[in-house]
């Protein structure tokens with residue numbers, strides 16, 4: 001789907017990278033307008049080097065090209081350790097919005113968590129930290145370039161996420177650094193997904209990824225233009241494709257942004273649909289998804305500039321409390337539990 005001038009705007013971040021105050025504010029206003037209307041935007045001029053993106057993309061493809069036996073070597077053996085390879089149908093995104101009957105997602109994925117912990121900081125050694133920060137599972141024996149490519153990509157996206165959060169603060173008329181101490185020790189998961197070809201029709205009602213909202217602050221997505229792609233739900237309930245712009249990232253807001261802003265900004269429902277039946281072969285699609293998630297102890301409550309018009313709607317929570325609630329729903333699938341029992 002090429003950009004058709006429709007509801008997801010393309011925003012050029014180049015002026016924001018200059019550090020000029022007026023330029024930053026002008027870009028922030030555009031981000032704010034997208035956040036209020038559809039909760040999705042496409043960013044160009046983001047400063048992430050193309051070769052870093054390309055290397056992460058190619059290494060990810062090689063990971064999914066491995067044989068099932070190879071892939072199974074990189075599975076987590078502990079259900080509470082969300083790292084490494086997860087097979088087709090181990091996740092069910094629609095169950096995270098209460099769709100009890102939803103079928104599991106037709107995709108496989110590889111999860112990467114934080115890897116450069118400062119162990120002199122008690123934040124990274126606390127009891128909570130021990131539950132959260134596990135070593136990553138790297139497929140070094142089969143795809144040695146995956147680890148360096150993904151860590152480089154993760155570092156670049158940390159910087160981009162910090163810039164976007166500063167633009168969000170400015171758009172909300174908060175001090176520019178308002179989010180800084182809430183994301184400086186973020187707990188971002190990066191998920192690389194592969195949606196295989198569909199030579200056969202899936203079960204009725206099964207999707208590549210069921211309808212859901214994302215759980216964190218914001219999501220930075222790199223994906224490709226293939227039959228069977230990402231759709232967003234509009235305020236009046238229609239599903240619309242998200243434009244794929246070469247070189248750009250898709251950004252969407254997660255639940256924590258909606259809760260922080262008292263729903264002035266939208267954590268938009270989205271899904272990944274199946275290819276049309278006659279294009280099932282050759283529709284394999286990959287995405288790199290950086291789920292920027294604030295510090296585990298970041299308190300999420302209505303921010304001051306959003307409490308003026310409507311009384312706060314959400315109970316106070318923390319970044320981790322919300323994440324864990326959603327993750328438990330997401331992985332309550334027969335295949336996930338079966339893999340765990342092996």
Ligand SMILES: O=C(O)CCC(=O)C(=O)O
Pocket residue numbers: 191193209214221223229230270271272286287289
């Ligand atoms: O693959 C995509 O385009 C998006 C997937 C998604 O929404 C997710 O993993 O949360």
Ligand SMILES: [Fe+2]
Pocket residue numbers: 212213214270
């Ligand atoms: Fe999502």
